[in-house]
Amino acid sequence: MQIKPHLPLLALGLATALTGCATTAPVRYAGLDSAAQLHVNPDRRDNRIPYRYNDRADSKRYGLVLLEPVAVYAGPDAQFGKVPLPERQALADYMQVEFEAALGKAFQLTNVAGPDTLRIKLTLTGAKASKKFLAAASRFDIGGGSYNLVQSIRGKEGAMSGSVTYAVEVYDAQSGRLLDAYVSKQYPNAMNVKANIGALSASKKGIQLGAEELVATLAKTRAR
Numbered sequence: 001m002q003i004k005p006h007l008p009l010l011a012l013g014l015a016t017a018l019t020g021c022a023t024t025a026p027v028r029y030a031g032l033d034s035a036a037q038l039h040v041n042p043d044r045r046d047n048r049i050p051y052r053y054n055d056r057a058d059s060k061r062y063g064l065v066l067l068e069p070v071a072v073y074a075g076p077d078a079q080f081g082k083v084p085l086p087e088r089q090a091l092a093d094y095m096q097v098e099f100e101a102a103l104g105k106a107f108q109l110t111n112v113a114g115p116d117t118l119r120i121k122l123t124l125t126g127a128k129a130s131k132k133f134l135a136a137a138s139r140f141d142i143g144g145g146s147y148n149l150v151q152s153i154r155g156k157e158g159a160m161s162g163s164v165t166y167a168v169e170v171y172d173a174q175s176g177r178l179l180d181a182y183v184s185k186q187y188p189n190a191m192n193v194k195a196n197i198g199a200l201s202a203s204k205k206g207i208q209l210g211a212e213e214l215v216a217t218l219a220k221t222r223a224r
Helices: 007-020 085-104 142-154 201-223
Strands: 051-054 064-067 117-128 163-172 178-186
Touching: 064 085, 085 117, 085 201, 117 178, 117 201, 163 201, 178 201
Parallel strands: 064 117
Antiparallel strands: 051 178, 117 163, 163 178
């Protein structure tokens, strides 16, 4: 005799799991060079960038970018959870490739801190792996599907989904003046099942989105 699961109990169990996997917000990482200058982002619509600094300098003259090697944050307030060190470094390497490719479409890349050059420092500060089973199941179950649909519409993080957090610091390459800095948390759309198939696939998708966001941000400041 086959015993069918009791749907209310199933939904309750999934809801409990969703609650137990609440998302973790990024912090103002104390070990960043720009930590003292970072403040709560006044644009509350931008939920992916909770902390920001911008000196509103004229950025039109900058046509070159010097991208430093991506650093893996080692401070006590890092948010890597159970992601092991080798995988953190692998994400940093992936981040280097993706950001370099995105920046190369809008700027001339250089290794020289010359005039009219932006020096960009990227620091990987955290990552969360997707839950192997529940990441996909929560999108279709009675409780999880509706939750992630709402999260998708709001542009918020999905249940059981992975993510990546990092810091961006943009300097005038010659003077060392800090022009822009922010902490960001990126993740795929809550209904994007494909982006959560691998443990760190969502983190990689977040890195791709973050690279696009940085280029869009720099383009916006140059257009002012």
